[in-house]
Amino acid sequence: MRFAMKHADKIVGLFVLVAILGLVGVIIFLGANQHWFTRNIPFYTVFRSAKGLVRGMPVTFKGFEIGRVRSFELDENNSVVVEFYIYDTYYPKVTAQSIIELASNPLGSSIIFYPGKEHTEPLKEHSLIPAIDSSVGKDIVRLKLAAIPAESEDQISAIMKNVDDITSQLDALVKNNANELDTIIKSLSRSTFALAQAMEGKGSGPISQTLVGLSGIVKNLNTLTTDMNGLIPKLLDPTGQEVYPAIKKILDNIQTLSEQLRQFSEFLNGTQPQIAGILAQIPDILNKGRDVMEGIANNPLLSGGITKEREQPSTFKSFRDEAF
Amino acid sequence: MFLDWLGSRFRKKGRDIFYALGFTYQVFKETALFVKRRQVAFRVLIMQIFFTGFEAITIVSLLALALGTIIIIQGYSSLTNLLGQKFFYLMLIRLITVELGPVLTAFIIIARSGTAIATEIGHMVVSHEIEAYISVGINPISYLVVPRFLGVSISLIILTLYFSFFGLFASFASTQFFVTIPFTEYFQGLLSVLSLQAIISSLLKSVIFGFIISIVASYHGFKVSHAPTEIPKVAINAVVHSFALCIVADLVLVLLFSPILSV
Known part of the structure; x- marks a missing residue:
């Protein structure tokens, strides 16, 4: 402790320095990881709704984070203007006919960027990148000017869209064939009722008659098998x-x-009494055997024979044993 | 009768609060002049950091290591399977760096140094050392309180950083016996959710907790009037008030920082 007190200044200096260096190191790593030291090129887009939008949410391209949302606000036309930036590493990908999609699903949302197919100069800073559901965006998709993969990058949205399509088709099908469906359902109801009647043996159809006959056969079989001199034992x-x-x-x-x-x-x-007698004698025999063994061990010629054993009185005493 | 009692209590509490506010103002005023004056109290500051910071590093690192290991072992498989890896790393940062790091470090400092400061100043009051300082023209706040105030605050910031390092990185090494996570994956995962706001929030909490602990302990130390039997009482009061004020301050800071951290 004397050493520590003597060098307290140095120890405190080191204690503080290590912590500061660690903090600086973490901040540098953090900055490099979160693109603090790269130039961010600003763009904007217009969405119909801000549902699912969060300030700072990433803009992705093929699963890579290529930028982030800076801010968003409602303009005078009730459209949502979203300002976002793209990291300068990915800036060359922001070419003409690029579009952007806000993919929302029940589990979350993400912004997906689709670059234009033509290799042109990158768009200027603060340019508009149209949304996929805007009129310009729809034209780009229809004319296949943007590199949109066959399968949507957002799997959950794609599944939800498929489910939506199927339910729409089902709905249309039901509406167009309402009369036929009604007839089928009524017929099915009649059939299930008749089947239930037949199973209970109440109907007059062939299934009902068969079931009644089967019941008689089972009854006869029971009678035949209970008689030992009957048909079944004779068959066996x-x-x-x-x-x-x-x-x-x-x-x-x-x-x-x-x-x-x-x-x-x-x-x-x-x-049993003889066995009990033998078992009762065994402790005595064992005691004697132990004495003999002790006698041999003590060697009577040298130490004077077998030592006497003092009997240990029982600690248990009943009231009857007491003198009165 | 009851109204008299209530009125006198209220007046006394009001006087105490104003006295504490005046004391805090004096401490901040003298702290602003501390570097400019280059007083002999600088040596007291170094020794305060030594006692409060360096000597507490063992217990702080042990606590952080154990806590980090528990969270990783308990949370990695369940949280990653249930809510995804990002949530696991977010929980780790929130618990160790933002929440438990500053609070647990503050609790350790209250238990070690808060009681020590209150007791030491209380003894000085009883033995008339404070009067001696005043008689030779030394401001006791400038010489006794300011180095402790700065020392505790700096130590708390540094210890909170150590707590985060040990809780996040050393605990990772210890968990390798139980859960195998590649270091690059772990490090990248932490960096992806760690934000500058989280670091600033953690450090700001430490600074405020440091202010609270040092001022409360010194204030209670000076409250001793003449008897040595008052010293244990003021030490207990220092601990209780420091705990309570730290928790309330934490709540206020959480309310202030939660909108920023949720981004």
């Missing part, structure tokens, strides 16, 4: 010489075995 063993004698023999053997088991258990019961 027509001569009566194959299955039943074998079963009888097995049963006889089981009876013999159980009789022998009974005799063995009686014998065990009879010899």
Whole structure:
């Protein structure tokens, strides 16, 4: 501690310096990662709605972040004017006929940039890049002047669009074929009712009659199988010489075995007192054996024989043992 | 009777608050003159940073390391699977750098240095050292409070930076035994969500907490009038008031910074 106190100035200097260097390092990395040191070229676009727009949200191209939204406001024509910038690395991609899309879906939104197909000079700063749903943007898409991939980059929006298309088509189909659908539904309802009746055996159709017949057959089968001399046992063993004698023999053997088991258990019961006596003698025998072993260990010729064991009185005493 | 009691309480509290505000004003005024005067108190400042900052680095780094490790182990798989990697890194930055870093560091400083400052100044008052300073023309606020005020504030900023480093980077190394995350992926993930606003918010919190802890501790130290038995009481008051004011200040700063940080 004396060393630390002596060099307190140096220690404090180092303590502060390391922290400041670390902070500066992190800020430099942060700046490089977030394009602080690159020039940002401003552009603007016009959307119909600001739904899903957030200040600072990234502008992407093929999954890469190429810029960010700076600000957005509602103008006098009730359109949303969005100011955004593109990093200078990607500036050459901002050519004529480039368009931009605000892709919104229930899980979030993103701004996607599509460059023009022609390799022209980059657009000037503060130029308008039309939105994909604006009249100019629609023309660019129709004339295929922008490099729009076959599949939308925003998978969720594409799925939602497909779902929307399918439901629209389904809706149109239902509207056009309302009478036919009504007939089909009524017919289906009648059929299900008739089927339910038939299953309960209440109807008069072939299924109902079949089910009634089947019920009678099952009843007869039950009667036949319960009688040992009936049809089913005879079918299983027509001569009566194959299955039943074998079963009888097995049963006889089981009876013999159980009789022998009974005799063995009686014998065990009879010899139980003798076994109990032997078990009772074992502790004494073991004690004697231990004494003998101790005697041998003590070598009676040298140490004077087997030591006497002092009996330990029991700690348990009942009230009966007390003197009164 | 009750109204008399209430009135006297109110007058006393009002006097205390005005006294505290006047004390704070004096501290800021003397701090502004501190560098200009180049007083001997500069040595006191260095020693204050040594005791408050350097000597607390072990406990702060240990706490940050443990906290960062817990958050990474608990959060990486569940948060990444459920809400995506960006959310995990955002939570890490918000918890370690913006929220818990300054607050936990402030709590450690309150427990270590807040009590020490209040007790030390209280003893000086009891042993008439303060009167001795005044009698030889030394302003006790200039010589005793300003170095502590600057020392605690600087130490808190530096310790908060260390807390963030240990919580974000050293904890990454320790989690490699449990969760394998490539360093470049982790570093890029952190940088993608870390913002200058988050760093400024964290440092601003540390500065304000440092002001609160040093002023509250010194103020309570000077509140001792003559008996040594008052010293433990003022030390407890210093701790309690510092905790409460730090939490309230944190709430105010969160309210101020949340619209900026949410961008």
